[in-house]
Amino acid sequence: xxxxxxxxxxxxxxxxxxxxxxxxxxxxxxxxxxxxxxxxxxxxxxxxxxxxxxxxxxxxxxxxxxxxxxxxxxxxxxxxxxxxxxxxxxxxxxxxxxxxxxxxxxxxxxxxxxxxxxxxxxxxxxxxxxxxxxxxxxxxxxxxxxxxxxxxxxxxxxxxxxxxxxxxxxxxxxxxxxxxxxxxxxxxxxxxxxxxxxxxxxxxxxxxxxxxxxxxxxxxxxxxxxxxxxxxxxxxxxxxxxxxxxxxxxxxxxxxxxxxxxxxxxxxxxxxxxxxxxxxxxxxxxxxxxxxxxxxxxxxxxxxxxxxxxxxxxxxxxxxxxxxxxxxxxxxxxxxxxxxxxxxxxxxxxxxxxxxxxxxxxxxxxxxxxxxxxxxxxxxxxxxxxxxxxx
Numbered sequence: 137x138x139x140x141x142x143x144x145x146x147x148x149x150x151x152x153x154x155x156x157x158x159x160x161x162x163x164x165x166x167x168x169x170x171x172x173x174x175x176x177x178x179x180x181x182x183x184x185x186x187x188x189x190x191x192x193x194x195x196x197x198x199x200x201x202x203x204x205x206x207x208x209x210x211x212x213x214x215x216x217x218x219x220x221x222x223x224x225x226x227x228x229x230x231x232x233x234x235x236x237x238x239x240x241x242x243x244x245x246x247x248x249x250x251x252x253x254x255x256x257x258x259x260x261x262x263x264x265x266x267x268x269x270x271x272x273x274x275x276x277x278x279x280x281x282x283x284x285x286x287x288x289x290x291x292x293x294x295x296x297x298x299x300x301x302x303x304x305x306x307x308x309x310x311x312x313x314x315x316x317x318x319x320x321x322x323x324x325x326x327x328x329x330x331x332x333x334x335x336x337x338x339x340x341x342x343x344x345x346x347x348x349x350x351x352x353x354x355x356x357x358x359x360x361x362x363x364x365x366x367x368x369x370x371x372x373x374x375x376x377x378x379x380x381x382x383x384x385x386x387x388x389x390x391x392x393x394x395x396x397x398x399x400x401x402x403x404x405x406x407x408x409x410x411x412x413x414x415x416x417x418x419x420x421x422x423x424x425x426x427x428x429x430x431x432x433x434x435x436x437x438x439x440x441x442x443x444x445x446x447x448x449x450x451x452x453x454x455x456x457x458x459x460x461x462x463x464x465x466x467x468x469x470x471x472x473x474x475x476x477x478x479x480x481x482x483x484x485x486x487x488x489x490x491x492x493x494x495x496x497x498x499x500x501x502x503x504x505x506x507x508x509x510x511x512x513x514x515x516x517x518x519x520x521x522x523x524x525x526x527x
Contacts, residue, residue: 173215174241177248180208184252188259205256212249243521250513258509266497270440275490282434282483284312284363284372285448288408289477290345290398290419291353291378297385299378299395299424299462299475301342301355306377306474310334310357312365315373322362330370334363338376347412352398359404365483372481377474378424383465394456397424397477401432403445414439416447426456427478434488444492 313330322332402411433449462475
């Protein structure tokens with residue numbers, strides 16, 4: 137007669153069944169700890185870890201994990217105390233042997249209690265602050281080359297003391313190396329052939345831009361890969377033209393000022409909106425009737441959650457013009473042509489500061505820290521429960 141084939145999963149199922157059978161055998165009224173206490177402590181342990189994990193991932197406030205863990209600690213401790221009282225009552229009423237204390241089960245319950253107490257406190261005082269504390273890390277290096285930045289000139293429409301930008305008939309100018317009208321275009325000549333012209337990088341017309349409720353007329357020079365600086369102190373000259381009305385400025389503000397403009401210098405990989413919104417640039421008010429030297433300090437900065445970009449450290453010096461040839465409101469000195477603002481930009485050095493913004497702790501840091509603490513809790517409960525002394 138053929139023997140019935142035995143499934144390979146049956147021995148494993150028998151072992152699992154025997155484990156639960158032995159667990160049911162512990163379910164008495166006077167064991168220490170009882171099966172009830174053991175199961176409640178394990179369930180509380182798992183629930184607490186899940187709750188703290190969700191809280192850490194979502195960066196939620198620690199009050200809820202602390203409250204829930206406190207309730208679970210009270211529950212498990214109360215059940216342990218009831219087990220101890222029942223064991224004492226059995227000891228006084230029966231003459232038979234006292235049910236032995238199960239050290240391995242006591243170790244499990246103690247580990248659960250320690251974890252329920254410690255993990256919420258660690259989350260409250262260590263992990264939650266670390267997950268929400270900004271840290272800026274700064275390093276320094278030296279690069280071989282750098283791209284010249286984009287430039288935007290702002291004229292506030294409701295401020296008549298500012299110059300009025302124009303692009304016709306005088307077109308804005310741009311040169312790398314030195315001002316030379318006969319130099320080749322930078323796009324075709326390459327960054328090594330200097331001087332070169334880059335006036336085609338200026339926008340064709342005056343634009344309109346609104347920032348913090350104010351409306352501006354803008355003129356932007358958009359940098360490109362051709363505007364590459366390979367030698368420190370190489371000059372970039374950007375020149376734009378403007379008119380001014382001194383009589384209107386006096387009538388509106390009761391004082392006569394030189395024409396002014398706002399200037400923003402920013403990373404060529406960003407748009408003006410991106411640079412302003414992410415705080416990679418800040419407009420600076422300058423005298424628009426003269427020459428302005430701009431030294432560019434390389435600060436490569438990363439705003440948390442955004443790609444890194446240059447936030448240039450600007451050092452400005454101005455050489456103002458001694459005449460006003462563009463004043464349309466003066467009868468004494470009538471206008472003969474537009475004034476111009478000349479920006480002379482250079483990188484004094486290619487030494488760069490790199491700043492990254494992040495949190496003091498990341499989610500993997502919390503996981504690693506929790507793992508080390510859980511190992512410590514296991515050792516403590518192993519010693520207190522007496523399991524470490526068991527032969």
